[in-house]
Amino acid sequence: MISSSSSIEPALEARSRAGHRLSSASAGRNKAVIASTLAGLLPRHARVLEVASGTGEHALACVEARPDLTWIPSEPNDDSRASVDAWAIEAGGRMQPCLGLDVTSADWPRSIDAVDAIFCANMIHIAPWEACEGLFAGASGLLATGRKLHLYGPFKEGDHTAQSNLDFDESLKRRDPRWGVRALDDVDVLAERHGFARESRIEMPANNLLVSWVNSS
Ligand SMILES: C[S@@+](CC[C@H](N)C(=O)[O-])C[C@H]1O[C@@H](n2cnc3c(N)ncnc32)[C@H](O)[C@@H]1O
Incomplete structure (x- = not known):
């Protein structure tokens, strides 16, 4: 379901603002490598849904x-959505208006x-x-067989987990006990x-x- 409310706060690091355009330091650092890596994974002329677009820089x-x-x-988030639409002006029509999508809402793929x-x-x-659960549940309704869901971010991988990700996990849980760096194994189980x-x-x-x-499937 598409919601127009701003009930979800973005919970972000500091962002700078120019008009409606928000810039996040981390997106500034990782957007080029994300874009070039994802470019090698997406089908030609694909229609791509981005969930949780944040500032719109990615x-x-x-x-x-x-x-x-x-x-x-x-x-x-309303502020973030306005930022995405402000950055979209640079995209020559290749970015559609930002949807107000909360992946924990029921049946959200029906509106897309x-x-x-x-x-x-x-x-x-x-x-x-529940957001990860809602993401995979919705993706299974929206993506045809053979189509893919791509997730970027930190993950826990047992003994191979980077110390920086363990520290990040602890800091997230201090902010909200429901948050935390997810174990890739748990996401695989959910995906299956x-x-x-x-x-x-x-x-x-x-x-x-x-x-x-x-x-x-
Ligand atoms: C740390 S920001 C990441 C933004 C952007 N993807 C990036 O990497 O810079 C987390 C984002 O998740 C969004 N978010 C949180 N819960 C959500 C939900 N249930 N459905 C969709 N987006 C959600 C927030 O609004 C926020 O924009």
Whole structure:
């Protein structure tokens, strides 16, 4: 379901503002590598739904890297949504108006036309686990067999978890006990429950991953 409320606060690091355009320091650092890596994973002329678009800087970088894409950004937070739409002016029509999407709302895929891929960065650890569940449940309704969901962010991987991600996990839980860096194994189990199989795991800078699951149902 598409909501127009701003009930979800973005829970972000400091952002700078120029008019409606917000800039996040972390998006400034990682948008180029995310855009170039994702560019190698998305089908030609894909319609891509981005969940939790934040400032909109990733969306713009992605359509600049792949001008054939149609990007459908979404955000439950009003301020962030205004920022996405302000950045979209630079995108030459390749970014659609930002949807007010909360993935914990029931039946949210019903309000969105079919897409070829879903991308979501840095949401599942800064939201209750229900957001990850809602993301996969919705993705299974929206993505046809063979289509993929791509998640970027930090993950726990047992003994191989980077110390910086363990520290980040603790700091997130201090802010909200429902948050936390997710175990990749737990996300795999959830994915399988919704008919997805992990297809790739790409190491990204600063101990982040870009992980892709394919709808194999
Ligand atoms: C740390 S920010 C990441 C923003 C952007 N993807 C990035 O990487 O810069 C977390 C985002 O998750 C969004 N969010 C939190 N809960 C959500 C939910 N239930 N459905 C959709 N988005 C949600 C917030 O509004 C916020 O924009």
